[in-house]
Amino acid sequence: MLRIISFEGIDGSGKTTVANMVYQRLKNRFSGKNIVLTKEPFTNEITSLIEKSGWEDPIALTLLFAADRAYHLRELINQNPDVILMDRYIYSSIAYQSALGIEENWIETVNSKFPKPVLTILLDISPNKALQRIQKNDKFNFKEKIESLTIVREKYLELARKEKNIVIVNAEKSLNDVVEEVYSIIYSYLLTL
Numbered sequence: 518m519l520r521i522i523s524f525e526g527i528d529g530s531g532k533t534t535v536a537n538m539v540y541q542r543l544k545n546r547f548s549g550k551n552i553v554l555t556k557e558p559f560t561n562e563i564t565s566l567i568e569k570s571g572w573e574d575p576i577a578l579t580l581l582f583a584a585d586r587a588y589h590l591r592e593l594i595n596q597n598p599d600v601i602l603m604d605r606y607i608y609s610s611i612a613y614q615s616a617l618g619i620e621e622n623w624i625e626t627v628n629s630k631f632p633k634p635v636l637t638i639l640l641d642i643s644p645n646k647a648l649q650r651i652q653k654n655d656k657f658n659f660k661e662k663i664e665s666l667t668i669v670r671e672k673y674l675e676l677a678r679k680e681k682n683i684v685i686v687n688a689e690k691s692l693n694d695v696v697e698e699v700y701s702i703i704y705s706y707l708l709t710l
């Protein structure tokens with residue numbers, strides 16, 4: 518069984534930075550466990566198709582992200598991890614692709630063969646603040662408009678109201694405070710294994 522802890526949130530919420538810092542601390546504290554840090558999208562080939570698609574067709578995007586995920590999970594199984602820290606996972610598809618107008622039920626069905634995350638850290642931040650942070654770090658060629666990120670954020674918050682394993686963390690706090698909070702949530706989970 519793959520135990521996946523996913524990091525979710527709108528672009529610029531701090532997922533990659535926080536996941537990396539928390540991973541370093543967890544690796545030192547739980548040196549006997551095989552903790553893997555990874556991110557989605559995973560494959561260069563599918564990422565390039567996603568970029569070529571122009572980020573507008575939610576059906577194509579849902580299917581491409583799911584194909585990437587299927588390949589990614591097969592690679593992860595081979596690493597025999599105790600726990601996987603995943604920078605984006607299924608809830609990214611639900612939040613982002615449903616924000617483009619596609620039915621959430623269908624996105625859930627497309628992703629229904631993948632293991633659900635045991636825990637999800639939702640880094641919540643206003644789109645304004647998030648966009649200020651990534652102005653200089655934007656790696657992807659897509660529209661990072663405040664309007665669209667506002668819808669994505671609302672989709673994430675809706676998911677958090679439905680799914681008990683999603684923990685909302687205020688990502689507007691200082692980096693140290695966010696890392697401390699996320700570390701302690703995951704630490705408590707790992708002690709139960």
Ligand SMILES: Nc1ncnc2c1ncn2[C@@H]1O[C@H](COP(=O)(O)OP(=O)(O)OP(=O)(O)O)[C@@H](O)[C@H]1O
Pocket residue numbers: 526527528529530531532533534535650651654688689690691692693695
């Ligand atoms: N709590 C914080 N306070 C201030 N700056 C932060 C905080 N967290 C992250 N940052 C900074 O914000 C920028 C974006 O962070 P990061 O790339 O980790 O976000 P992300 O959620 O992974 O973004 P994306 O989804 O676009 O890849 C980085 O420059 C990072 O150093």
Ligand SMILES: Cc1cn([C@H]2C[C@H](O)[C@@H](COP(=O)(O)O)O2)c(=O)[nH]c1=O
Pocket residue numbers: 528557558578582605606607609610611613614656657
């Ligand atoms: C997994 C996944 C990702 N996306 C979107 C979300 C982001 O805008 C980009 C990835 O960018 P990052 O800077 O590497 O986080 O892809 C998506 O729309 N659907 C998904 O399933």
